[in-house]
Amino acid sequence: MAKIVIDGVTYDVNPDNNLLQECLSQGLDLPYFCWHPCMGSVGACRQCAVKQYRDADDKEGMLVMACMTPASEGSIISIEDEQAKSLRASVIESLMISHPHDCPVCEEGGECHLQDMTLMSGHNYRRYDKKKVTHNNQYLGPFINHEMNRCITCYRCVRYYDDYAGGTDLSAQASHHHVYFGRHEEGVLESEFSGNLVEVCPTGVFTDKAFSEHYTRKWDLQTAPSICTGCSVGCNITPGERYGTLRRVVNRYNSEVNGYFLCDRGRFGFEYVNNTDRLRDAVKQGGGSSEKLSTEQVATVIDEFKSASTIGFGSPRASNESNFALRCLVGEENFYAGYSDSEHEATQLIVQLAKDKAFNSPSIREIEKADAILILGEDVTNVAPRIALALRQSVRNKARELASASRIPQWQDAAVRELAQHERSPLSILSTYVSRLDDVASDKVIDTLPNLASMAFALANAISDKSPNSTSPADEYKGVIAKIAEQLQKAKRPLIIAGSTSGNLDLIKAAANIARGLNQQRSEPIDLCLLVPEVNSIGMGLLVNADNSLQAGLARLDGGSATRAIVLENDLFRRAPKTVVDNALTKAEKVLVLDQFSTATSDKADYLFPATAFSEHEATYINYEGRAQLSFQVHQCATGAMPSWRWFGEATDIESLINRCTNEAQGFDKLARLLPDKGSFIAGMKIPRQSHRYSGRTAMRANLSVHEPKQPQDDESVMSFSMEGISSQKDASLMASAWAPRWNSNQSISKFQDEVNGELKQAHPGSLLIERDIETSSYFEPSSNAESSENGLHVSLAYQIFGSDELSARSSSIQQRMTDPYIGLSPDDAEAKGFKHGDSVSLGATDSTAIVCIRTSIKPGSVVIYCGNSEINAAELPSQIEISLNEQAEVLRGIKGLIVSDLLEEEY
């Protein structure tokens, strides 16, 4: 800690930071543009000028940029100094020279950092009366609007997109006052994290295109703290609703999880909530017709299902509460997994490893601290995208290390990058196809899954000879194995990543062996990050017994030991072979399906109940780390849909259900800690979901009736559908939306943080549920390799950020980025079979088709299959497959939108 004086007041600050960051941490208002809390300083905008004095006797002082000046011990500065104020006023004046006066029609208006800073810097009257500079705008794809005329050239967009997120197709072009930020030509922004441009841009150059379709001012959105359901990371988000439709999703800061950034699936994948094909009413169906059920009839149906011969299938995309309520209804022994059997096995293993004291399941903040990383088989960018963004920061730890050796402050962003150039912390990737992180990887090995597994076991053996070796890997890998082993052993904080999506259990076991080997050489637990695909894969995995796999449940229906089935928010045809599901559901006497949409499974249902979507209910989910997080209801559902648990009649309100789950379900004993402490609220007061500027409440239904209805009541939650109540500034864990006086933009977040980049005040970053109570020193044995047949190509699965997730794939902007299923083949295999890029093919014995995508990195003898939005049933794919041309196959989207780096024919 250092003491510095700001305008006569002494503050305790961190001398490793710059003055701007420390001023903001102290709650002071100092305008800025180019600085960003997690991208550091470059000194471009000159907006944060302050006066610095050499000592107490110095009356003259010197203007400095706060962001470029260390907060060193004894610093004396003034924000209020007239010269500093005057420079800040001049800077904002020149920034505004060519900025259009289009705030009323600009989508940033009302949450614009430029508006806030303009007011704060005291610029109201435009002296500039010459011709403004204008630019042409570009088409940047379905996510982002481009309005370059609003640009104030702060360079944040390229610093984020290129330097932070590793994008290559957005750049600063031209010079002097013609600097242009765009692509070399119009086209889709390729980065999976392009949506953050909307929040990084301090004004309205990059705006949310999906939001534009039904735009509403920030203050008119009804918002609540929510959790993204796009993957297992569980990023914190703030969805906004108006007039009954969900309008947009923005990032909600969580110091441990997502920080300031989301992926594009998370930001744009919510639109399905508004789809008109959402299920609306509880119906009884059969014989091609459906009949709406009354409340009483629904109760009768549920009563019917409460018999012993009913089994339930859980869902990795449903909340803990709905899964738990179903388990209560059918009984624990009758509650079956709602994901594929191979995933079940992998998830059970992952849960077991999550209890092991040798490991730590790293949060994103912890991932960013790793200084040597090994990824085994997971396509992180497409499976848990936010983690891929974090890994891009981890590899920069080498740069940070070099910078401290050269005494360059870490916040000197450009200087740290110049110093390190291409030196990075080691990142080794073992995969079946080239990943989107390969540009920052130190070693890449592409091979078939069995070969990767044997290599991974050899690596574990190289770290600890107690770890069993497998069939020895090819000689060509011996060097790289030794190198990676050494890097991991030398690292201060090594990180091993594996997971269930590779579909290979041995890779998880090898990852555990590697981590255990490392753990035995040091005292701390080793970061072992095990990925799962869906928002609540872990939650459901904790609730389901190891024996209760999906196919075990289906077999009970098939065998008649169960006659009724309840399927919770799940399409079982994505999870098990078609004929198996078909047979089971046909044999069942009655099937009740609850979901947001009709699916192949719901077509088989006798009863179909509509379930609310993520923004329409309060719920908890457990992410890949075992972190439980609470997601609040944002808005009411206008249709007859209810949270699935409510249909079951097991509980009357969410809080009692969470409490019951806490008490009854093994491993959930910390769940109730997520619930806000109502006792800390002033009697009866709630947190409003609507801002204090929310407009038109009395008029918003006037087209239907001039009589204003009573505001909807929320008896269960600590939040209200109202403008009135306690300001969320009191408790940032209930922050409906970040806002502070003078700070209307998302930059107001610093007012809610303990310190810049710190925790939110009174925040609840989530509860880590799983106790680590297992101590063992035993290593996993590799599975005995299945006999490989002579024919066919080794199969592995590929994923796409846009398409592999079931619900977001129903969002229209996501759909514009989706492709058809494809098979990735090596050029050699394609040539041998006479396939050309873009040909349609049939896959083995299945009736699935796919498009041929010739990728240069794929190992000959193997095929990588992207199943699309389950157009191909992954559960039906054998480990080796024959592929044949199929000229009749229907091509819907093609694969033109595919963004991979190793296409043989780029022009397809």
Next chain:
Amino acid sequence: MVNNPLTKNIDMTRPPMDIAAYEANDGYQSIKAIAKGLSSDDVLQQVKDSGLKGRGGAGFPTGLKWSFVPRGDDSPKQKYLVVNADEMEPGTFKDRLLMEGDPHLMIEGMIIAAYAIHASKAYIFLRGEYIVSQQVLTRAIAEAEERGYLGKNILNTGFDLDIVVHTSAGRYICGEETALLNALEGKRANPRAKPPFPQVSGLWGKPTIVNNVETICNLPGIITYGVDWYHGLTKGNDHGTKLFGVSGKVKTPGCWELPLGLPIRELLEDYAGGMQDGLELRAFLPGGGSTDFMLPQHLDVTLDYDEIAKVGSRLATGTMIVLDNKTCPVGMVGNLMRFFAHESCGFCTPCRDGLPWVDEIFNEFENGRGNEKDLQILHDHVTYLGPGRTFCALAPGATAPLGSGLKYFKEDFDRHIKEKCCPYKH
């Protein structure tokens, strides 16, 4: 003894000397001295002792700059020498004379500098338009390589050096040493924040010295003839000789090597031949486009860094631009402002958005639409674009002719407003 070490070999009526002729005239003696055991510490000390100051404009002591490069075993192995030959300062054409006239002098200087700072790779960042320089230097480098003055293990000293000629794509900002480094790395030519200085983290993040062509060309003389000889060259406070140029409506514009410390009058009248017939001296910029105007009353000031600073300007590149009494001073300043506005890299706000506004206002003055409000805005920008407020020295450089122009030519600005036209054109 030689008294014009920079230009002694230069005769622009013939091609530059080849390596044999250059060697015959004391050339590459310094390299031979190195081969005989002159250590890099000795070279550094001699350059420090010589008092040589950087000739690129800022006048920073060269030996001191070199001494910031980390030495010793724990310092980064790779270090770089970069010669800033991106001569783009308005009115400046001295480096071109040196490169076109005597390429071996610069190459010898580069070997000395690289040896002193332990750099095994050197770049010449050459202004793209200097095509003749590029050809001449490339040929001379090949000759020096053939003689063993460049390459591996130079004259069995164990010292290696390669020189690469890099032709710039052409931006004034590349003359700013850190922007030059970015450009050399293939990035946007934006300046870098200092600290860290290039001596610590420069090209590719490695310790780097960037020196101006003329600075480099001073080195062979210092090593070959000694510090005492060098100290004897000057007539003023600063050491050595310097190239001085004069452009504008003088009788014989040109570039000459003269000892530091001569009165400006002597340069203007004896070398440049005085003003053309019928014209009077109105003012002059002593060291290129980013220095403050000086007036005829300053003609007896000597050509010394400190003496010129005393009257509020800078010797800078030492190449003078002369303004006569029949040329519009407002137009002249406006012309410079257009240049600086156009050459702003666009990184920091005051320079990027301030200079074009200044330029627009001069445009209005030129076209008879000048007004008091805009005149005030010009005055505001002199402060706003001043030192400490911008990211690098480009905009503060531009305020030098702007601020002094507003002060010395107030009457002309007022006449533009009052007469609604440029009085020099009508």
